[in-house]
Amino acid sequence: MDWRFYQGVRMPAAKRASQQEVDLLGLTELIHHHLTKSLSRRVYRSVRTVERQRKWAFHQMAQFWIAVTLRAPESLRQALACARTGKEGIYPNVSAAAEAFFEKCHDMTWRFFQALHQDFIASILPEAPKVYAQELGDIWRRFPHILVLDGSKCDAIRRRLKLLWREKSVVLPGNISALYDLGKGICRHLAFSPNAAEHELKRVEVLLEQVPQGALLMGDRLYALMKFILLLQARGLWGLFRRNKLVKFHHKQLLSRTQNGRVIVEDWLVSVGSGPTKMRLRWIRCFRQSSCFELVTTVLDPRQLSAAEALQVYPCRWQVERLFYDLKEVLNLHRFYAANPNAVAMQIYAAAIVHTACRIAQARLAQQQGIAPEQISPAKLYPQLAAASCYTVHLELYHQELETMHGLLARPSLSKFQFATTTLDSIMVEKRKRYRRKKRFHPQRRRWKSLTHITGFKKLS
DSSP, X not given: OOGGGGGGSOOOHHHHHHTOEEEOTTHHHHHHHHSOHHHHHHHHHHHOSSOOOSSSOHHHHHHHHHHHHHHOOSOHHHHHHHHHHTOSTTXXXXXXXXXXXXXXXXXXXXXXXXXXXXXXHHHHGGGSOOOTTGGGTTHHHHOSOEEEEEEEEOOOOOSOSGGGTTOOSEEEOOEEEEEEETTTTEEEEEEEESOTXXXXXXXXXXXXXXXXXXXXEEEOGGGOSHHHHHHHHHTTOEEEEEOOTTSOOEEEEEEEEEEETTEEEEEEEEEESOGGGOEEEEEEEEEETTEEEEEEESOOOTTTXXXXXXXXXXXXXGHHHHHXXXXXXXXXXXXXXXXXXXHHHHHHHHHHHHHHHHHHHHHHHHHHHTSOGGGBOHHHHHHHHHHHHHXXXXXXXXHHHHHHHXXXXXXXXXXXXXXXXXXXXXXBOOOOOSSOOOOOOOGGGGSEEEGGGSTTOOOOO
């Protein structure tokens, strides 16, 4: 058939949009513009007690772990060899033995990286557009911040340590708690604990100190306890949680009852506790066929948050599960390169920094294409962003080397290269099929032990 026949045929609008080119450059600029040496020095001075910089300076440690997150090498020794020889420009050039790096990871506390993550978020937060969860509409006017609280245990580490060879239980290096910003789509705060058996509420109390007043916090049944709700009220925060059956209600008063077909929604005003800890809450019940979905909120005025709006907002809580999935599966946190709580925390916070930059890049791409950012798949976009960042660094170093040899040269446009762009269709979310893959759960995970509880292991805090 003559190919000229197709020249006069116009492609459908949806197909033309799916073949539009999407710019992948910018992730490296976001990270390097905000993760500067001055920021690292400021963090180092504020956290330092007795640690020394030596050959592996703190800024180089941060650069190395971010490069490991972007590059995903086979092992740390392979990445250290690239850093020592300078073969790959994405790694910092440090002429030191591998043992010096492992000794630095063992001695340097992970709290340096925790402070670095907090300062990085504070620096990049003004550039994060508030474009996620736009389906909430008018709710954003009443609650300037909607945050989601949740925790997750870290994946098991491989048995590389001699102390773990005879350990029959699965060894977990710790757990993390996240405070996810629903509007900006980023992790505002991340708390790591090397003790995998530590209760989640203890870690979350530290995160609440950074939450602005008037924010709405969402969580599962674990947070619907009187102790935590009292803590929210003392800090001027609102809460929306699944009902915890351990909390008993008294003096119920029906505020409203609506029915739409077979769905019945009831809004109750209840009292909880007694004496000085007595408080009032709203209890929202949604009956659908034979099931009942129950929510508890500290927002007592239905005009500020109606029962229907509460049932609309709460399903967005599952976005924090997407955060943990992206960190573990997309950014390779299911595989830890070192069996050391300090090194584990360094990798976690480096992955959180990269994830924040990727989410902002995802929001900007969505704004340019005029679509919702939730329509873009992180599992498809982030590896392409990481590859484009690595190629960008290599070309920048090559250009600098040419300038030293031949003098000042015109800087080429990186957008002409193939790695700099992709098609919109290749990064869009695909509709889920009827068949759902079962969760990967190993029976041995029922018997787990924290790395800090292994006999003979020196506890690191």
